[in-house]
Amino acid sequence: MDKRSKIALYGIGGIILLLMIAEVAKPKALNWRNSYSAADKIPLGCYVLFNDLKTFTSNPLENSDKSLYETLNNNPDIQNTSLILINDYISVEDEGSDALLKFVENGNTVFISTGSMYGKLADTLNIKIDQNYDGLFKLATKSVFVNKNLKNNERIFDDVIENTFFISIDTTKASVLGYMSDENHSKKEINFIKTPFGENGGTFYIHTNPFAFTNYHLLNDKEDYAASVLSYLPENNSILWDNYYKSGRKVIKSPLRFILTNSALKWSFYISLISLIIFVIFKGKRTQRIIPVVEPLKNSTVEFTQTIGDLYYQHGDYTNIIEKKITYFLEFIRASYYLETNEFSERFIQKLAVKSSNTVQETKSLIDLITFLKSKNNHTENELTALNRQIEHFTKNNL
Incomplete structure (x- = not known):
């Protein structure tokens, strides 16, 4: 290789190196994905809230990564527990809805904050949620409480919101705990209700602004509002945090994950892998290398x-x-x-x-x-x- 070719090669290598350094060093774009996951520190994650809940009660704080049916059906005798579900939409399968309703019938509490809820659970509680389509759901609104003692904790949400509210509730059972209103207080809509369920003191608390519990708002002077909403939960209850019904739930979509999450398949996989290793070791020792056929010299x-x-x-x-x-x-x-x-x-x-x-x-x-x-x-x-x-x-x- 001549001198000119070497200089050109070094030049190209230097440019590639500079591009790699620039790519690594450039600031990453802020992730505004709706997550609500306890592990996410992005603006719309719930890392701050989940860690603050540890100081809310002296009882255990558990994290559930399974469906409601798996979580509650495997623990039918669970008592004195508050289940928290926060997501931009809640869609629980029928089996999970039945398990959740039975959970509340046993005297436990469920707190739901969502902008959309449908299915058997919504039909049973007789609730419907809608959105304010004026301003593409983004108009500044003030979240207020019916309880005047909480007036100082009311807040105006002027960004990172979607104005959702109840258009139908079971007026024979539900109690209104909060509203959302425009800046002129000319119109207000229900956004926080309490619905008793069953004969053992079980209760549903349903709230329609899940953004209020994200890292973004809790770190921007909205933490008192979120704390006031959660103060309605029984203080002495254990807390069960749902991390399954999340838009930001991390799911590894691979065949290996499916195998390792199933006990029978997991052990079959391990046994097969160990057997294969043993076979390779012993087969390699017993089988000789192929001896090439050497043709004898021809007598000419x-x-x-x-x-x-x-x-x-x-x-x-x-x-x-x-x-x-x-x-x-x-x-x-x-x-x-x-x-x-x-x-x-x-x-x-x-x-x-x-x-x-x-x-x-x-x-x-x-x-x-x-x-x-x-x-x-x-x-x-x-x-x-x-x-x-x-x-x-x-x-x-x-x-």
């Missing part, structure tokens, strides 16, 4: 000899070929039959015939031909053919 001596012979034959050098065939044949005799080939005597011929399984006549004919050919200086093709034929016939018993 015959092909090489054939090639050389063809070269000699094409050039008509019969003498050279005959000499080499005789030399090779005599070496074959010495190596195979352990006979000396310096002298072709009658004794030699008889021994060679016996050891080679040939007749004495056949053996003598081959030796005489070899003797004759060795005595000549030039040879013909017919002589080469005759020699080759007799050698092949002689060695056929050794193949």
